[in-house]
Each structure stands twice: as structure tokens, then as C-alpha cells.
Amino acid sequence: MKTLYIVRHAKSSWDHAGLTDFERPLNTRGQHDAPMMGTVLKDLGARPELIRCSAANRALTTARFLAESLAYPPESIDIDASLYGAGPLEILSVVHNLPEDVQEVMLVGHNPTMHMVANRMGGFQADNLPTCGIVCIDFNVESWEEVTVSPGTIRYYEYPKKQH
Numbered sequence: 001m002k003t004l005y006i007v008r009h010a011k012s013s014w015d016h017a018g019l020t021d022f023e024r025p026l027n028t029r030g031q032h033d034a035p036m037m038g039t040v041l042k043d044l045g046a047r048p049e050l051i052r053c054s055a056a057n058r059a060l061t062t063a064r065f066l067a068e069s070l071a072y073p074p075e076s077i078d079i080d081a082s083l084y085g086a087g088p089l090e091i092l093s094v095v096h097n098l099p100e101d102v103q104e105v106m107l108v109g110h111n112p113t114m115h116m117v118a119n120r121m122g123g124f125q126a127d128n129l130p131t132c133g134i135v136c137i138d139f140n141v142e143s144w145e146e147v148t149v150s151p152g153t154i155r156y157y158e159y160p161k162k163q164h
Contacts, residue, residue, distance in 0.1 A: 002139045002147060004095065004121070005048060005106035007066070008114045010034040010132040012058040022056050022084065033132040033160040034062045038069020040158050041134065046070060048106040050099065054083035062132065063108040083109045088116045098144040123151035133159035
């Protein structure tokens with residue numbers, strides 16, 4: 001069994017006109033939601049052995065907050081520049097090339113791609129994956145290369161407003 005956590009970065013700020021999209025930080029809500037969602041994941045028993053993240057500031061900051069809550073060393077986050085701007089097929093390629101010795105992987109990226117990936121890989125039915133939304137999908141496979149766009153099984157779907 002392989003488990004994939006599909007995560008959209010937390011809410012980002014548009015207040016800094018001089019920053020590129022890539023550089024945008026989390027806003028106050030995002031700085032609150034990311035650690036809260038890390039606690040939710042911890043309580044659900046999430047144990048990612050690998051966290052792979054877009055290189056964009058808002059995604060990396062989200063991944064660091066989640067990692068801290070999950071006792072995953074933030075310095076061990078695998079920053080993957082290809083996740084910024086990637087489409088679903090590029091994400092599938094990333095999944096196919098994951099190390100076979102890890103069973104649980106968290107991917108932190110951006111919409112609309114993360115929503116589309118959750119939909120295609122897990123049969124995710126929501127209209128949108130909200131900021132800091134997390135879809136946990138189990139695949140009954142032995143190798144990451146066996147993961148396809150056909151649905152695995154959604155174990156859970158969590159997002160910040162569900163916690164209030």
C-alpha cells in the first residue's frame with residue numbers, strides 16, 4: 001500500500017506588490033491554518049516519510065508548518081522546483097519517480113493542479129481544494145510506478161473551515 005497526501009498551500013498574501021507570484025508569503029490566516037492542519041494530520045495518524053514541496057515561498061512555508069506538527073525535520077523537506085506550475089501529468093511523473101522504500105508521501109503544491117490530481121487519482125468530488133486543504137489517498141499497489149490516474153481510495157479530506 002502507498003499513501004499520498006495531496007496538499008494545497010495555505011492562504012497567501014497579495015499585499016506585497018513588488019513580489020512575484022513565486023515569492024508571495026502566507027497571510028495571517030495561512031500562518032494560522034497551516035500549523036492547525038498539521039495538528040489535524042498528527043491526530044489522524046499521518047506519518048509521511050517524505051515531504052516534497054513546490055519551491056514557491058507560500059508552499060514551502062506551508063510544508064514547514066506541517067512538518068513541524070508531524071515531527072518531520074523541516075530541513076529534510078524535498079524542494080522540487082517542477083511542482084511550481086506543474087500540471088497533473090507532471091505530478092503523476094513525480095509520483096512515479098518517488099523512492100520505492102517510502103510508503104507515505106506528502107506533496108505540497110498549487111491549484112488548480114492539486115485539485116485536479118486529487119480528482120483524478122482519488123475520485124475527489126469537491127468543486128475546489130481550498131487553501132491548506134489535504135486529501136489523503138491510499139493506493140493498493142506495491143510500487144509508485146503503479147499509481148495511475150485511476151482512483152485510489154480517499155482515506156480523508158480535511159480543510160481549515162471544517163475544523164471550526
